[in-house]
Amino acid sequence: MRELTCDFLIVGSGAAGTTLAATLAELSHQRIILLEKGGHFEKEFFNQREWDMANALYAEEGARSTDDRAIPVRGGECVGGGTTVNIALCFDPVKSVWDRWQRENGLEGFSFDINARDYGVENLNLATSLNDVRTRLGVHRAAESELNRNNRLFEEGCQRLGIRAHRFELNMRGCISCGFCGQGCAYDAKQGTMVTYLRDALARGVQLIHHCDVSRLELEERSGRPRATGAVAQIKSTRAGSRPNSVPPGSLRIRAKTVIVSAGAIETPCLLVRSGHPDPYRLLGRGLVLHPSLPIVGIMREEVAGHRGIEGAVYSDHFFETHGFYFECLFGHPQYGSAIVPSIGVEHFELMLQYSNLAGFGVMLVDTPQPRNRVEWDAVSGKSKIHYRLSPAEVERLRFAAARGVEIMFAAGAREVFLPSEEPIGPLSSPRFNDSAQARYCRELKFLPHQTTITSSHCQSTTKMSSEASLGLLNSRGESHHVDNLIVCDSSAFPSSCGANPMISIMTMARYQGRRIAAELDRYAP
Amino acid sequence: MKDSYQAIASGAVGQIARRDFLHACGVIALCGSGCASLFSNARSTRHLVSEPHPDDWRPILNSLAGAVLAFDHPQFPSIGPPQVQARLVEMFHLEEREHFASFRRGLSLFNDVPLFPERLVPLMDAERREYGASESDIDENSAKDAHAFIQFARNKPGGSFVELSLDHARTYCRLWAQSGFGIKRQFVRSAKTIIVVSAYSLTPLWTAIGYDGPLLGQPRARTNL
Numbered sequence A: 001m002r003e004l005t006c007d008f009l010i011v012g013s014g015a016a017g018t019t020l021a022a023t024l025a026e027l028s029h030q031r032i033i034l035l036e037k038g039g040h041f042e043k044e045f046f047n048q049r050e051w052d053m054a055n056a057l058y059a060e061e062g063a064r065s066t067d068d069r070a071i072p073v074r075g076g077e078c079v080g081g082g083t084t085v086n087i088a089l090c091f092d093p094v095k096s097v098w099d100r101w102q103r104e105n106g107l108e109g110f111s112f113d114i115n116a117r118d119y120g121v122e123n124l125n126l127a128t129s130l131n132d133v134r135t136r137l138g139v140h141r142a143a144e145s146e147l148n149r150n151n152r153l154f155e156e157g158c159q160r161l162g163i164r165a166h167r168f169e170l171n172m173r174g175c176i177s178c179g180f181c182g183q184g185c186a187y188d189a190k191q192g193t194m195v196t197y198l199r200d201a202l203a204r205g206v207q208l209i210h211h212c213d214v215s216r217l218e219l220e221e222r223s224g225r226p227r228a229t230g231a232v233a234q235i236k237s238t239r240a241g242s243r244p245n246s247v248p249p250g251s252l253r254i255r256a257k258t259v260i261v262s263a264g265a266i267e268t269p270c271l272l273v274r275s276g277h278p279d280p281y282r283l284l285g286r287g288l289v290l291h292p293s294l295p296i297v298g299i300m301r302e303e304v305a306g307h308r309g310i311e312g313a314v315y316s317d318h319f320f321e322t323h324g325f326y327f328e329c330l331f332g333h334p335q336y337g338s339a340i341v342p343s344i345g346v347e348h349f350e351l352m353l354q355y356s357n358l359a360g361f362g363v364m365l366v367d368t369p370q371p372r373n374r375v376e377w378d379a380v381s382g383k384s385k386i387h388y389r390l391s392p393a394e395v396e397r398l399r400f401a402a403a404r405g406v407e408i409m410f411a412a413g414a415r416e417v418f419l420p421s422e423e424p425i426g427p428l429s430s431p432r433f434n435d436s437a438q439a440r441y442c443r444e445l446k447f448l449p450h451q452t453t454i455t456s457s458h459c460q461s462t463t464k465m466s467s468e469a470s471l472g473l474l475n476s477r478g479e480s481h482h483v484d485n486l487i488v489c490d491s492s493a494f495p496s497s498c499g500a501n502p503m504i505s506i507m508t509m510a511r512y513q514g515r516r517i518a519a520e521l522d523r524y525a526p
Numbered sequence B: 001m002k003d004s005y006q007a008i009a010s011g012a013v014g015q016i017a018r019r020d021f022l023h024a025c026g027v028i029a030l031c032g033s034g035c036a037s038l039f040s041n042a043r044s045t046r047h048l049v050s051e052p053h054p055d056d057w058r059p060i061l062n063s064l065a066g067a068v069l070a071f072d073h074p075q076f077p078s079i080g081p082p083q084v085q086a087r088l089v090e091m092f093h094l095e096e097r098e099h100f101a102s103f104r105r106g107l108s109l110f111n112d113v114p115l116f117p118e119r120l121v122p123l124m125d126a127e128r129r130e131y132g133a134s135e136s137d138i139d140e141n142s143a144k145d146a147h148a149f150i151q152f153a154r155n156k157p158g159g160s161f162v163e164l165s166l167d168h169a170r171t172y173c174r175l176w177a178q179s180g181f182g183i184k185r186q187f188v189r190s191a192k193t194i195i196v197v198s199a200y201s202l203t204p205l206w207t208a209i210g211y212d213g214p215l216l217g218q219p220r221a222r223t224n225l
Helices: A016-027 A050-057 A095-105 A126-137 A149-160 A198-202 A264-274 A334-340 A345-352 A390-411 A436-444 A503-519 B002-010 B018-030 B035-050 B054-068 B081-092 B098-111 B121-131 B136-152 B166-178 B182-199 B203-209
Strands: A002-011 A030-037 A140-142 A169-171 A207-209 A214-220 A226-234 A252-259 A293-299 A314-316 A325-329 A358-365 A374-379 A383-387 A416-418 A486-488
Touching: A002 A016, A002 A226, A016 A030, A016 A503, A030 B081, A126 A140, A126 A503, A140 B182, A149 A314, A149 A325, A149 A358, A149 A390, A198 A207, A198 B121, A198 B203, A214 A264, A214 B018, A252 A264, A264 A374, A264 A383, A325 A390, A334 A345, A334 B182, A334 B203, A345 B018, A345 B054, A358 A390, A390 A416, A390 A436, A390 B182, B018 B098, B035 B098, B054 B081, B054 B098, B054 B166, B054 B182, B098 B182, B121 B182, B136 B166
Parallel strands: A002 A030, A002 A252, A030 A207, A252 A486
Antiparallel strands: A140 A169, A214 A226, A226 A252, A293 A358, A293 A416, A314 A325, A325 A358, A374 A383
């Protein structure tokens, strides 16, 4: 088997892994190898066709879902990960959440004070790391000229009902408002890690290996404790359209002084399981957070063309403190959009005929970790298995959110509003509403699997940081409690939901950890 | 056997092991709820064990596409079920991929309309395992399905889905979509998803709904409406 050697091996080139690689390379002279399971596709490859891009850029070719297939769990599986396929929404880390993690999970460090010196390290605090990330990604608030009709309608609907709405911050530079963020940016306008931190990392000598399926991490017993010493992987043939790889296909062993896993909240626990990572408190993979989302669709009296323009430019946090959800503007292209439009036959087609007049936004619920919601590694199929059920409290919150969402859509001028659901509610054979007063029937929604469509994009919290090994797999440094020289740095490390769309929180944490590791290299000496 | 029906609905690997088949036969043999149930379970076993020939499952899929899509609508473009099926087979590799073996067998079971209200052993097992259904849930959902089926069956000709009129076919699909059994809703929703995703990848449907497709190569899109 071929062998490579490095100081730091980083598994996963998404929001966390690439940011970490670039930061470590910037601040140290370590040899760093960055692995990615998917391909390395750049702007010339992105053809703005839903099916093609789902197959190439998304986990399980866009078909990843919960085990019962009820909830699509879409995530990027390509260089850049979720930052290549997301819709560029930026939320700063939510201080109240990090404060709660400090109180309840004993987290240390992660100061929001820009003058703080966490671990005694100059400039090591979340505020500095956040500023770095915001600057590198060009994060800016959406301007008036960047709002398409769909976002304006949502904003107007909120204003008419006295519901607080804001313009999103976006990581874009020179966006031409094509509406195809979810298919990869064909113009390098979306500032995902692929066009930012990856370029920085490669320029500083980081070796990227893509099409790399990591079979397992290698753990060796040293002084009675396991220690991560590298990984074994299979390099697949490079897919047509991808950049060339830095190694040829075949088996590969990579020896490393320290391994950092940044494979995301679904793949990270699976990798740790198949690597035999100790799990004495049965935490690994458990407490999965998904941010379940419910689309709300309105039929307007005039053309909206929601598929054009920046998909998400307006959101509302009006109900975040009281009910734990956001409303966020979103819209779908017709191939996957047709799957969430309810009914079949003539009824379905007549809704699709309204496509240009449809307006859409969604409820994004901040769910809480439940042990039964979990990721497992299925060795037989060679895939992750995601088990997830809404709790009764979450169903109640979704009912409330659905009702408020229907009201907002009517206030925005909809002549009819529908949910992606076949559930009969009240006198209605399905959730299709003709006036705002009917929103009250949303309290009868059961959200049964395969009857009301719930989606998800923000998997988190499947390894968890905590000072107590009985509450989290990792300490505040992201180091495994049970395996030396193994760090996890991705959304799986969050003790619970980070409280918002997670990209900036993940990258800020990664930038922070990169700074910390660079200053504490002695901790990781062999 | 238990795994196979769950696999049917989920589209996962559908190979039925010989031991599962023998277990199911044993369960059916012990089933004490009457000859009709024994016969129904035997029929369902045949559907679930045998790999249907393409000449058998393709017409069912055609009929299902006909129910899901509005070929009968005056504004529906001039594409037919065979085109949609060809696209579906191409996109999803329906004939090659092993995990669609279970979907094909599921089509066979779906086509056997009189089986809908029956308490089929594999379904009940899958419902308990995958959806945490209790015995009272199963009793309640079985009664609900039986009642809905009585209403449906009053004016329905034929015993197979492919023989149903278009209206009856759509009503039958709704029976599955509205069933209290998650495993039934899962199958018909999965079928709807792959049918519409395939259909709406075809440009005639884009034109019909006013979708202008990729921007690459076009003049800059209007966004300020």
